[in-house]
Amino acid sequence: MRLPAGGRIDRARPLAFRFDGRYYSGFAGDTLASALLANGVRLVGRSFKHHRPRGVFTAGPEEPNALVELGRGAERTPNTRATTTELREGLEAFPQNCWPSLRFDLMAVNGLLAPLFAAGFYYKTFMWPSSFWEKVYEPLIRRAAGLGRLSGAPDPGVYDKVHDFCDVLVIGAGPAGLAAALAAGRSGARVILAEEDFELGGRLLGDRAEIAGGSGSAWAASVAGELKTLAETRVLRRTAVFGVYDGGTYGALEQGPAGGVVRCRYRKIVARRCVLASGALERPLVFADNDRPGVMLASAARTYVNRFAAAPGRRAVVFTTSDDGWRTAADLTRAGVAVAAVVDPRSDVGADVTALAGDAERLTGAAVARALGGAALRGVEVAGADGARRVIACDLLAVSGGWSPNLALTAHLGARPVWSAQAQAFAPGATPEGLRVAGAAAGRFTTAEALADGFAAGAEAAEACGFPALRIEAPGAGPEAARWATLRHIANARGKSYLDLQHDVTASDIDLAHREGFRAPEHVKRYTTLGMATDQGRLSSHNGLALLAQANGAAIGEQGPTTHRPPYAPVPIAAFAGAERDGAFRPVRHTPTHAWAERRGAVFVEAGLWLRAQYFPNPGERDWQESVTREVRAVRNGVGFCDVSTLGKIELFGPDVATFLERLYTNAWANLAVGRARYGLMLREDGIVLDDGTTSRLGPEHYVMTTTTANAARVFQHMEFARQVLWPELDVQMVSATDQWAQIAIAGPLARETLARVLDPGFDLSDAAFPYMAAAETTVLAGAPARVFRVSFSGERGYELAAPARLGEALADALMAVGAPFAITPYGVEALGVMRIEKGHPAGPELNGQTTPGDLGLAKLLSRRKDYIGRRLGERPGLTDPDRQTLVGLKPIDRSQRLRAGGHLVREGAPASAAHDEGHVTSTAYSPTLGHSIALALLARGAQRLGERVRIVDPLRGGEVVAEVCAPVFVDPGGERLRG
Amino acid sequence: MAEPGSHLERLPGAAVAWLAARRGQGEALARAMQAAFGLALPDTPRWAAASGRRAVWAGPGQWLIVAAHEPVPGGLAQELAAALTAVLGARAAVSIQSDGRALFRLSGADARETLARLCPIDLHPRAFGPGHAALTRLGQIACCLWQTDDAPTYEIAVPSSYAASAGHAFAAATARLPASRTPP
Amino acid sequence: MGAPGSPPSGQQAYSTWRLLREALNGNRGWAPVWRDAEPRSEYDVLIIGGGGHGLATAHYLSSVYGIHNVAVLEKSWIGSGNAGRNTTIVRSNYLLPGNIPFYEFSMRLWEGLERDLNYNAMVSQRGVLNLYHSDAQRDAYARRGNAMALHGVDGELLDREALRRMVPYLAYENARFPIKGALLQRRGGTVRHDAVVWGYARAASARGVDVVQRCEVTGFRISNGKVMGVETTRGPIGANKVGVAVAGRSGQVAALAGLRLPIESHVLQAFVSEAVKPVIHHVITFGAGHFYISQSDKGGLVFGGDLDGYNSYAQRGNLPTAEDVCEGAMALMPMVGRARVLRQWGGIMDMTMDGSPIIDRTPIEGLYLNAGWCYGGFKATPASGYAFAHLLATDAPHETAAAYRLDRFAAGRMIDEKGQGPQPNLH
Amino acid sequence: MRIPCPHCGARALEEFAFLGAADPVRPAPDAPLKDWVDYAYLRDNPAGAHREWWRHAFGCGAWLAVTRDTTTHAILAATSALGGAGPGAGSP
Ligand SMILES: Cc1cc2nc3c(=O)[nH]c(=O)nc-3n(C[C@H](O)[C@H](O)[C@H](O)COP(=O)(O)OP(=O)(O)OC[C@H]3O[C@@H](n4cnc5c(N)ncnc54)[C@H](O)[C@@H]3O)c2cc1C
């Protein structure tokens, strides 16, 4: 029911919204929950397990019941707290976890079967027959569990991610946080004040506090006004700090304003100091049927009438064990809600406190034994001090079990909260470095204490950052009592007493867990699921611990609460991802000829982050195989070119490069002449092959190394480790030049003729002047610097030409032009791969981090005359075992058969079983040169088995091929074509 | 106060050379650069400029020498190498990088907010201003950035193969800026 | 030795009938699931570590090898370590011959676990999908799937269309790394992790094993190269044999005996979302980023990724990894974007230098080691317990665990599935 | 975690790459194989102060020996393999 006046809503801005198919109206400044209450909607959801009818229980993020699906289609957002959802025009919300409807939920039978479904029941049954678990039982359980539904469609939201830095981060904008921000902000420090709510003020908004003679909310507004004027203070509303991380890093989630582009913004805040002013959480009370719609936290009831001008009921009873609860009676009465009685089990409540009850009946020493009603509260059964029971009719029961500091963030780095007997609550333990707790979160529960503490904390934090300490006199605040008792459980034979409202964990579940030996709080949590719901035990933790302590015969403080974990406020998965999703998941690296290849219709393939041309289809070609075959033939018979710029290129300078290379590579480097290139093999320290490639000496103290595309970053890092850490005495400088050069492989019998025509005149390409494994610097395209290497991956006469990357496309065009008479053909990585298999060069599938040089037939590259990385550990027996699998070639006996990578090798006549598994096929290709399928494989003692037949078995995909073992070089084993 | 918004441009013709000191030759190199180009190589994450060349700290003992243009690709590096060889002998390492780095210039009142979405470093004027440089990340891409003026203007170098992705990252970040920002 | 025996007499049998009877009786007749034992001064065998492996070891020692005079010493509450915080995936889709038979043995034990323990640990064989995004990755999975098949392990290589029929909600369009198919192991799935701990504790306890909680081992009593017992926070306890099964704390406990191990402790995070209605019916692993996911029976999306990447005993995670994992989620299945992360936690992983475990004797007589489970040890729980029990009882390695030797590094016989070499954070 | 790079200042974790323990020293080429195995494979793995190699991979590229408490993640010290800052520091 909407109160005729008051509240912080803007009555000039009415908003229409829908819930459960019906239209309602509220005002700007409402939450969905306050608007529903103002419209008299009591039933808002169903509980997780028992499917009991539930109503709004809180006015904040700890809400266990009023969770709705918000929005439609791809915009549907499940499990949205109605209590924190700002009302906006056209908002549509749907109840969740009920079928067929909220009012009539078939699963509510679960409630009747509750004794059967007690904690842990599923561990004791559903075992027979075992196949029924996946087929019958589990689907039933799964369907019943869960809350709202995901839309099933990709999330269309836009999520922002920001790095923030400040001197002082203040978390929470209640009186303590506002004071802290003001003190720090005035000192000139860079301050961020983060507040979860869309309004600043904390409890000042929901309570009728008095500050400096005016209302608390007016004070909050004036502070907010001043904060805006401070140049280095930023106020972030709708921003929950959800986690504390190492090094003063805080995670925060800001909700985008309605109608904005950004749905939410994930902020990583690095703060030198932090003031945690997160307030306190009110505790519910545990009695029979305490979950009926109409039962609500007392502070929430106050918030609804004071802040939202929404009456959550017409006739109320207040049930409290805290002095603070009594304020509720006064506020409700003032708002026109009839208060029938205030029930307080304590008998020593002060007269100043009981005076707050006004005309309501005061029942001290009494307790509510049971709530009555079904889908709505009808009344309460009160057990008087004398034990007599009576029923008081009401539709609102405001409950208060006292307050617990909201200390989750203090525990994220591992500190354990400690019991404070004085506060009758867990208090922050050791706090993270640089973080100070202030206000109610620190046990300074009254507004006056919170203010003073906040000013002091803010000033101290600023001072610690080198700003002047400002001692600000806290304004006076009205009188306020803050005292409560912990009440355990008002046992009742009938009805269920809920601890965890969402997960339907009851007091009897705690007893049961205890009876079954689950006595550590963490065991109880895991056995009963207490505190594992969306509110993470904010409402249930204290009461659960109290009951467990009782069962254990221990004091509550002897056993800590269960571990607090981030996020304090739930974070959408999409928010953590930000913009790095879908196609923008990882950046793309483009080669210098990318646009050119795109224009030629190339098909691209991912190679790590790179996109490379896979092949260049010609019109009329049926499939990739046809294109690739044409490309290979062109290279073998004429000339082709391929962009190999993705190979890692590392420039090395200095007088000690040769020594450095000697230690990095297994083979000899001391004698490499200027103008020459050499193939090198690099190992990890454990003797396994890391990478291979060529390194060229361009000048006396200048070398350039190439690495494989896949290992470029790892090799660079490995070399930097060697340079900086292992051998800092060597005078070597290194820099990556991968992106600088467009490097084009030009290969084929006509490669020289082609290359000669693109190089600037004057460079002698004759085999005498520029033999196999020569390297030189020259110019290309009229004066641009260029490098030429006579190396080959294809087995044909080959050159690699490097020119500045911006000239990549021009170079490709030039090659097409000069090569036209030779029918020059651009080729992609697929043809490149075919030719390297034909030549038996190891690549990714062979350099798999498990192979030794010996395995790959490269043992001849192991120098015996020097130390190099990997030498000693490579000598271990397991790595030199003659039974190891080594690289061989395979040809199908029936040449028409296709070989597939991943098949395993079994001796002919032996069964296909693990015991006879002798290796596997690493790489395969259709060889246009040989006219049949070929493969590289790793085969036990392979080098000694040339000519033998093996079965290639492929039980995974079916099919089997018999193949002949051969040397891994299929084309031109003598290397004549290479040298020309 | 500057206009809100920011302006991003690619600096396609810019010249970049990587320069590193030989072991123990840092001071000699610094003197040589001073003598040859009037450039004082900074030894902390800053930059210095003289006669159209900027020396940006790029790691201990390493610099990026940046100029707006060069006559031929790689000309800047060649010029440096020639000058240093003349003064020092082969006592410095110079690598052509004009095509290895893509240079962006981001300028305007929103520039800092845009970078706050991409770089995990503090660019607040109290922490970072004209004359400062940093090696850090631009989203997932390694970058070297420096501030040239109070507009503020930043120049950002990324490996050139990432240029398109860097451009997208800038655009995506700009699109996510809060609609109404409180002026700095 | 043989199949696990029939239920012990000391155990309160669980059945639907019993459940009904107790429900009518206010659930007052249930007995403790295991005895919270006081330590005695002497045992035949002591197991250090009340995680899944330690408790399973005790169960198989007593039920298969007839050794009952056993205590499991747990410094905190049982299941407080990785057993109580893992993402519950079980599978036997390994590549190398040293691993496959062991994990397949484990899978078989999972398949009979409920009957063996009379406890429903919710073994859910919902299928594990490892996605591939390139031809090379497909070939690598073919190699793996064939290795599995040769060992009698089930596996299927799905192409894109077959995968799409199974899991239509993946980002088949507009993906940075195209989804090309998956290796599927249908028998793989999930198991309710805590229930495994409780089920083993219950079964072992019923056979006389003492499950001792809040009892931290702080030293070893070693004389003439032979272990005589341990020092604990609850006093010294003597034993003929001591088995160490402390997972992330392996390095620490070994150091108490003067041993250095080929192990680093690293943190691995996991995440759970708020509960939502069933949407993900399998276990799915992204092949182009660090992300894997399943949905718990309660409805939470349980997911994770790679290690945080540095040595840690802090048992908590960082933000960059959270981002990395969620980026993977949004690249692979952007429909989960609005599921909210409810909790983020970490566990301490005993990462070995080759990514594979160790079940072996140590240079100290009577001291045995079960360690190096990396982030894959939950699925190993039954086989690890069985093999460790075998080793403790017979002093010989179990046939499926024969490769898990401590000296394999010196011998150069690493079991390196990923081929990353001696850098634990890369495994 | 934020690591104070001696060259660049305190930077976020996501700029760094981790290698492992910094205490093991690469043995002499002719040292017994056992020393090599220990070097490559055996670790103290302490709960407490741990000296370890990190590379400022997205920053200046220096390898840093960082002493860090593995139980709290507090950074106790960080030194660069390249020595202090300053011209020529790149080539110790
Ligand atoms: C986030 C995460 C996700 C994972 N996901 C999977 C997965 O999906 N699938 C999978 O197969 N594996 C997974 N794992 C790995 C798996 O959880 C572990 O490998 C496995 O649980 C380790 O064996 P355990 O159960 O015996 O260890 P733990 O449960 O850690 O048991 C060791 C016990 O030893 C105790 N202890 C330690 N020191 C002492 C001492 N001095 N005295 C007495 N007691 C001591 C500890 O308190 C602990 O209870 C995951 C791990 C984590 C952290």
Ligand SMILES: NC(=O)c1ccc[n+]([C@@H]2O[C@H](COP(=O)([O-])OP(=O)(O)OC[C@H]3O[C@@H](n4cnc5c(N)ncnc54)[C@H](O)[C@@H]3O)[C@@H](O)[C@H]2O)c1
């Ligand atoms: N008398 C009593 O018994 C009693 C008990 C408890 C509280 N109180 C009242 O509570 C107030 C205490 O002042 P205070 O400033 O300490 O607390 P507060 O509750 O007024 O303010 C705390 C603020 O922090 C915000 N917050 C909490 N966690 C956050 C997070 N992680 N990120 C962002 N924002 C977060 C909350 O939304 C809230 O606005 C006083 O007004 C006092 O009257 C009274």
Ligand SMILES: Cc1cc2nc3c(=O)[nH]c(=O)nc-3n(C[C@H](O)[C@H](O)[C@H](O)COP(=O)(O)O)c2cc1C
């Ligand atoms: C498979 C699985 C599912 C989980 N589901 C939930 C859940 O629904 N709610 C919850 O609060 N925590 C859930 N958790 C997390 C636990 O609460 C807890 O964080 C985790 O076991 C680590 O323990 P710790 O946080 O006490 O250190 C789940 C954990 C696992 C392993």
Ligand SMILES: [Zn+2]
């Ligand atoms: Zn640095």
